[in-house]
Amino acid sequence: MSVVVYLAAGVSALSCLLLLPGRRTTVRYPLALSTCAAVALGALVFACSAPLTLAAVNSLTGIPNFGAPLTYGMLSAYSCALLVLLINWRGGPRERVRRLVLRSIAAYGLLVAAIVVLFARADADTERLTDLDTYYATTPYMREMIVLYLLGHTAATGAMCAVCVKWGREVTGLLRLGLRLVLAGALLDLVGFQLTKYTAVAARWSGHDLDVLSTSVAPPMAALAALLCSAGFVLPRLLPPAVAHWRGLGDYRRLDPLWSLLRSVSASPKPPAAWWQLPQARLHWREVCIHDGLLALAPYFDDRVREQAREAALRAGRTPYEARLAAEAAMLTDAARRAAAREEPPARPSTYRLRATEVSGTSGLVELAQALHGARAGTAVREGTVNAAQE
Structure with missing residues (x-):
């Protein structure tokens, strides 16, 4: 599973690097900055969630399962980055955009703090690298931590789906194609990752074992969903200059x-x-x-x-x-x-x-x-x- 997760992280990181040639001006444009931040955080989430990375983090810190709040915190930051990206993408009065961005950061900052506090209060001494969500689904505080990170990610993904459906009717061309890719990735994340996680955790609560959904189905679905979202964010910005350079190469040769x-x-x-x-x-x-x-x-x-x-x-x-x-x-x-x-x-x-x-x-x-x-x-x-x- 680590290979699949690292591959998704590498592709997401490459997408972020492709957006960086204009890094001198990126800071002055919130949309470009938020796009880079969202794609980069998505790459970090996958890198942190790989079993090899989790084992290394746990070993370095000396705390069993320390990689769990790290990964869940990164995932919450990624969810926040998606909301910030959507806010900047939508645009509007500068003060309104700034207010919504600050509210999103504050809400997910509290979520990350809650994840850390709940993990500190929980009794999670047995290291679990692939099935932590289901293994600790009934453990006090760990149970609440798992539900919180899933709900935070669901809120961001649901908002992204709603915005993509609404804007998809109003725009054309590459932006519509990008929105459709983002929507496809968000829906795949909702169904393939979040729904399977919810189902596996709820099965544990009722005394059943559906761990395979959480350990074998959810990770590759999340990886594919993130790749589709990254493509949707990056394509409208990279394809026009890529086409222009391709045409420039043709003209260069014809001269x-x-x-x-x-x-x-x-x-x-x-x-x-x-x-x-x-x-x-x-x-x-x-x-x-x-x-x-x-x-x-x-x-x-x-x-x-x-x-x-x-x-x-x-x-x-x-x-x-x-x-x-x-x-x-x-x-x-x-x-x-x-x-x-x-x-x-x-x-x-x-x-x-x-x-x-x-x-x-x-x-x-x-x-x-x-x-x-x-x-x-x-x-x-x-x-x-x-x-x-x-x-």
Whole structure:
């Protein structure tokens, strides 16, 4: 069971780390801070509840079952963090949000204190690493401690379900998907973890033995529920930038033909090639260098080359837009050849502006790069056909 619990803790911790790249600004945004806190506390709960961790804590403190109030206190803090996250997620007047957050922290702070006091008063000298809830279900003070931590977690989970159902009707897109994942995790926690715990404890009260529900069913259900909740909290924040970086990587690669043509004439610092550079940052560097190269080649632009290429493209059946791109690619290739051969610029300087320099973003540069790639591919095919015919 420790492997499953540690795996859930590791995934939750990884989710928290993924939210940390903006840690310099996280403190200024309560929603981001509460999201990180909730996910991190969820990871700590799983790490503390693993039998190996419980045994180590008990051994270090010299107190049998000391890991129980530690784990239950962490679980109560996690429940409080969920409520605080929901309060910040909902938003509203700052004073109202602050008041609700302080009330939640005070209520669960009292709950944690009650758990510690009840454990101190209880007679729990027999160490139990996997079945403490059912083994001590009828023991004075331990019984109340177990019921208290379960009720505290149930209150937070129930509130989370109610809020997710209500907001799910009002929002769309990734936020709705995130809410559905959180709701699925909360319902799984209610049914798979809490209900099985309640049932196993109540069975002990009535003289029956359903310990298997508490020891074998509840832990993996809790782990899966926490993973779903973490995914729901993290997905709306991480997916948009991840998609943007993925698209940036695609544009970065599609700019290769244009960058290969201009890299020798660009005077800007070359883009960093470090593996840790994010695609968006590398794409920005490449854009800057390409625009610098286009500026350096502008004196070599020849309108005659452009017009000839445009007429040839129109005769070949291309649309006016495609013909313009093909003509710009031909003129740019000719300018790069002139610059590399150190030829004199055309006698009549061109005042033509490339479309790629008139539109914002990378779309214009990507289209020009693909036009260059198509022109080179067509030239290679024609040369191969001529060589084959000569042979």
